[in-house]
Structures are given as structure tokens and as C-alpha cells.
Amino acid sequence: MARSPExxxxxEAWFRSEYGAPNDRAEARAALIELLEKAAQKSxxxxxxxxxxSALYDRxxxxxxxKFKSSSVQVAQSAxxxxx
Amino acid sequence: MPLPEPSLSAPRFAFLSESEEPKxxxxxxxxxxxxxxxxxxxxxxxxxxxxxxxxxxxxxxxxRKSEQLMMASGEHDKDLTTHCFFLLKLISNGKLLLDNAKTxxxxxxxxxxxxxxxxxxxxxxxxxxxxxxxxxxSDRQNKIIEGLFNGQKS
Numbered sequence: 001m002a003r004s005p006e007x008x009x010x011x012e013a014w015f016r017s018e019y020g021a022p023n024d025r026a027e028a029r030a031a032l033i034e035l036l037e038k039a040a041q042k043s044x045x046x047x048x049x050x051x052x053x054s055a056l057y058d059r060x061x062x063x064x065x066x067k068f069k070s071s072s073v074q075v076a077q078s079a080x081x082x083x084x
Numbered sequence: 085m086p087l088p089e090p091s092l093s094a095p096r097f098a099f100l101s102e103s104e105e106p107k108x109x110x111x112x113x114x115x116x117x118x119x120x121x122x123x124x125x126x127x128x129x130x131x132x133x134x135x136x137x138x139x140x141x142x143x144x145x146x147x148r149k150s151e152q153l154m155m156a157s158g159e160h161d162k163d164l165t166t167h168c169f170f171l172l173k174l175i176s177n178g179k180l181l182l183d184n185a186k187t188x189x190x191x192x193x194x195x196x197x198x199x200x201x202x203x204x205x206x207x208x209x210x211x212x213x214x215x216x217x218x219x220x221x222s223d224r225q226n227k228i229i230e231g232l233f234n235g236q237k238s
Contacts, residue, residue: 007233022141026200055229057215061155068156
């Protein structure tokens with residue numbers, strides 16, 4: 001199922017904060033927190049940024065698994081290319 | 085007979101490419117640094133902290149790779165005890181490392197990472213812990229959150 005652009009942005013920033021280069025982690029985490037705060041404001045602050053992150057955790061795990069599978073496919077494809 | 089000019093593209097070892105170099109597990113590397121620090125009581129603490137921070141970051145990376153692999157293979161939720169054990173270990177080591185770095189200093193590690201990057205890595209581990217093992221939202225909260233990403237306000 002297609003994800004909303006807001007959700008996609010949160011999942012991407014979350015992933016970057018865990019798997020990005022170490023020198024990008026502070027910036028990635030700040031971007032993630034900003035996106036979560038915006039979402040919390042959209043709810044009229046009825047939920048906190050962390051409650052949003054907690055609710056999205058299962059979807060984030062699926063997102064991580066998809067990333068792993070797509071990177072494995074890329075690695076396999078590059079290994080099959082001639083002169084590699 | 086003159087020796088041939090070394091080729092810039094030649095691998096350093098004939099039997100290993102860069103990507104096949106033997107890897108040292110991060111926990112073994114940490115024990116080496118700890119041993120050096122114990123042998124050299126005069127080793128400046130900021131240097132020891134920087135070395136331990138580099139190794140801790142490697143350990144976190146290994147943990148994240150394993151976690152992702154387990155999620156991709158559908159095995160993650162079947163072995164949460166092991167996941168929780170290693171996650172808590174990284175969190176407790178990271179807390180000690182950050183406290184030491186803040187109180188005793190850390191040698192220059194840029195551009196590899198800053199103290200803020202270490203803090204962010206630590207915070208992301210804590211987030212994982214609370215998301216996986218912490219208290220869950222109420223149904224009402226989840227309904228509001230679901231609405232946020234379906235074009236509804238609540």
C-alpha cells in the first residue's frame with residue numbers, strides 16, 4: 001500500500017538516523033524530530049512526537065526489511081555485471 | 085632486470101581484495117583498546133574515550149545490520165530476548181562513554197563524528213528500546229495518529 005509523503009519522509013529520516021554515516025547522525029535525528037513535531041502539531045498536540053514514533057514502529061520495521069531486500073538485489077545485480 | 089612499476093590499481097595483497105579483508109569483531113577491538121588503556125595509565129583519557137567511541141559506533145553498526153537482517157528474514161520478533169540483551173548492552177556502554185566524554189573530554193574525531201553524533205546514535209538506540217519494549221499507546225492515540233497519515237486531522 002502506498003504511503004503518504006509525510007509518512008515516507010519520517011521513515012526515511014528515521015532510517016538515515018540509524019544507518020547514515022556517523023557524522024550525519026545528529027543532523028538526521030534533528031530532521032526526524034522536526035518531522036515528528038510537525039505531525040504532533042497537526043494533531044493539535046493531542047499526541048506527542050514519541051507517541052507517533054511508537055505507533056509507526058511496526059511500519060518502520062517493514063520499511064527496514066524492504067530496504068535490506070532492495071539493497072541485496074542491487075548487490076546481486078552489480079555482482080552479475082561483467083568486469084566486476 | 086628492472087622491477088616493474090607498481091600498478092596503482094593492483095590490490096595490496098594478491099589473495100585479498102579490499103572488500104574481502106578479514107574483519108575484526110568490534111568487541112575484540114574494544115578489548116584491545118581497554119587493554120592498552122590498562123597498560124598505559126598515563127594514556128590521556130580523551131584519546132581513550134575517542135578510541136572507545138569509534139569502537140562503540142562500529143558495534144552499533146553491526147547491531148543495526150543484524151537487526152535489519154533479522155527483520156528482512158522475518159526472524160526478528162521470534163528472538164526479542166537476544167535483541168533486548170544486545171540493545172541494553174549498547175545503551176549502557178553508550179551512556180558510560182557519553183558521560184566520560186562529557187566530563188573528561190574526547191580527542192578530536194571530526195570529520196568522522198562529533199559528540200552530537202554520538203549523542204544522536206545513543207538517542208536512536210533508546211528510541212528503539214522504548215518503541216520495542218516500552219509502554220504502548222492507547223487505542224485512541226493510535227486512531228489519532230492513523231488519521232494524521234490518511235489525510236484526516238483526528
